Amino acid sequence: MNDSPGCPLIGVAATYMPRLSEMTSEPGLAAAVDQHAAAVCDALIPAQRGRDQDRTVRREELADYVLGFTDWLTGVDWTEPVGHDFATLRLTAVCWLIREHDLLDV
Known part of the structure; x- marks a missing residue:
């Protein structure tokens, strides 16, 4: 899974981005993905940074998370x-x- 060169987000997006279309027809799936996205954000954005700055997900941090x-x-x-x-x-x-x-549009 980690054998593609460059940013790991590219490989994850190529493999799993099509699953996002399933969310429109499966409300339970949409809720589960939303909960997972919130958990990832919580892992990436410390509460104190969230108060002092916007809660923007940064490409480098998400890439490190994906690698781990x-x-x-x-x-x-x-x-x-x-x-x-x-x-x-x-x-x-x-x-x-x-x-x-828009983490792949940089």
């Missing part, structure tokens, strides 16, 4: 299921953040 998460997935020999599990929801949420914050 995908390294963990590799370590546990995770394989992508047909449906949605914790990892696919988290990676789909990362794609939502990429899209919402």
